[in-house]
Amino acid sequence: MPAVLEIEGLRKTYKSRRRGTRNALDGFDMRVDAGQVHGFLGPNGSGKTTTLRTLLGLIRPDGGRMALLGHEVPDALPAVAGQVGAIVESPQFFPHFTARDTLSLLASAGGVAPIRIDEVLELVGLRDRAGERVKTYSLGMKQRLAVASALLKNPKLLILDEPANGLDPGGIREMRTLMRNLAESGMTVVLSSHILGEIQLICDSVTIISLGRRVAFGPVDEVLAQHSSGAVRIRLEAVTDLPSAADVLTRAGIRVTGHPDHLMLGGVDKPASVTRLLAEQGLYVSELAPVAVDLESVFLELTATAPVPGQHRQVDQSTKVGGAEQSGATGGGWGA
Ligand SMILES: Nc1ncnc2c1ncn2[C@@H]1O[C@H](COP(=O)(O)OP(=O)(O)OP(=O)(O)O)[C@@H](O)[C@H]1O
Numbered sequence: 293m294p295a296v297l298e299i300e301g302l303r304k305t306y307k308s309r310r311r312g313t314r315n316a317l318d319g320f321d322m323r324v325d326a327g328q329v330h331g332f333l334g335p336n337g338s339g340k341t342t343t344l345r346t347l348l349g350l351i352r353p354d355g356g357r358m359a360l361l362g363h364e365v366p367d368a369l370p371a372v373a374g375q376v377g378a379i380v381e382s383p384q385f386f387p388h389f390t391a392r393d394t395l396s397l398l399a400s401a402g403g404v405a406p407i408r409i410d411e412v413l414e415l416v417g418l419r420d421r422a423g424e425r426v427k428t429y430s431l432g433m434k435q436r437l438a439v440a441s442a443l444l445k446n447p448k449l450l451i452l453d454e455p456a457n458g459l460d461p462g463g464i465r466e467m468r469t470l471m472r473n474l475a476e477s478g479m480t481v482v483l484s485s486h487i488l489g490e491i492q493l494i495c496d497s498v499t500i501i502s503l504g505r506r507v508a509f510g511p512v513d514e515v516l517a518q519h520s521s522g523a524v525r526i527r528l529e530a531v532t533d534l535p536s537a538a539d540v541l542t543r544a545g546i547r548v549t550g551h552p553d554h555l556m557l558g559g560v561d562k563p564a565s566v567t568r569l570l571a572e573q574g575l576y577v578s579e580l581a582p583v584a585v586d587l588e589s590v591f592l593e594l595t596a597t598a599p600v601p602g603q604h605r606q607v608d609q610s611t612k613v614g615g616a617e618q619s620g621a622t623g624g625g626w627g628a
Pocket residue numbers: 306307308314315316334335336337338339340341342343604608609610611
C-alpha cells in the first residue's frame with residue numbers, strides 16, 4: 293500500500309530566552325497509508341501540532357525527512373499543496389456571512405468551480421443550513437464548515453488538528469460519521485485528538501507520540517493486541533495501600549498504571565505471583581481480573597499521562613535540553 297504521509301527522524305528544537313532550549317520533536321517517525329483514517333495521539337506538548345505545522349511548511353525542521361503523496365516536502369509543497377486539505381488552527385469566519393457566502397469566497401479565491409460548494413455542503417451535512425449566518429451556528433456546525441472549506445479543492449489527504457475539541461457528544465458523533473464517509477470516498481484522513489474512545493471508534497490506524505518520539509503505531513487492533521497480553525486489574529482491601537503496591541510491583545518488573553481505586557498491570561505471566569508478592573508485604577488483593585485493554589489504557593501506559601476527553605489537562609511533555617526536567621512523566625499514576 294503506498295504511503296500518503298511519511299516522516300523519518302524529524303527533529304525540531306525551539307529556543308526561547310524565557311524557556312531555554314526545548315526538543316519538541318526528537319527523531320519522530322510516522323507513516324500513513326492511503327485510504328486510512330489515522331489517529332495522531334499524544335499528550336499536551338508531545339509535538340503533534342509541531343509535526344503537522346512542519347509537514348505543511350509552516351515551521352522549518354532541524355532534521356529528518358518528510359514526504360506527502362510520494363513527494364519530498366517542503367521542497368515539493370507547491371506541487372502537492374492542491375491535494376492536501378488541512379485545518380491546524382481554529383479557522384475564523386466572518387460571523388455575518390452565511391456558510392454558502394463563506395465557501396463562495398474561498399472557492400473563487402482558490403479557483404474552485406462553484407458546483408463544488410454544494411457538494412461539500414452536502415458532505416459535511418450543512419446543505420439545509422447553508423443560507424444561515426455563521427454567527428448562529430453551533431461549535432459543531434462551525435467545525436463542519438471548517439472541514440467543508442478544507443474539502444473545497446477535493447484533496448487526497450485531509451489533516452485535522454483536534455477536530456472534535458470542545459464538541460458535545462452529538463457534535464462528536466456527527467464528526468465521526470463525516471470522517472468515515474470521507475474515508476469511504478477514498479480520502480486519507482489524519483486527525484489528532486485527545487478523545488481516545490473516539491479514535492478507537494473512527495480510526496483504522498494510529499501513531500502515539502510522547503516527548504517528541506513515536507512510542508506506538510499501526511492498526512488500532514494490533515496496537516491494542518500488543519498491549520493486551522498479560523493485562524490485569526487489581527483492587528486492594530485498603531485503597532490507601534495502592535501506592536505501596538505499585539511500588540512493590542514496579543520493582544518486580546511489572547508495568548503498573550495507577551488509578552484512584554485500582555491498578556492496571558501489564559505483562560503479568562502468572563497472576564498468582566502478583567497476589568503472593570503483595571501478600572508478602574502485608575498488602576492484600578481483594579480483586580484480580582484479566583482485562584481487554586482499550587486505547588486509553590495503552591495511551592496512559594505509554595505516555596504516563598491521563599487524557600481527559602475534550603480537555604487539555606495533561607501537563608506539557610516537552611524536554612528541556614541540557615537539563616533533567618521532563619514535566620509530563622507523573623500525570624497518570626505511580627507506576628510504569
Ligand atoms: N513557537 C514556539 N516556541 C517555543 N516553544 C514552542 C513553540 N511551539 C511549540 N513549542 C513547544 O514545543 C512543544 C511541543 O508543542 P506542540 O504544540 O507541538 O505539542 P502538541 O502535542 O500539539 O500539544 P497540544 O496538544 O497542547 O497542542 C511544547 O513544549 C511547546 O511548548
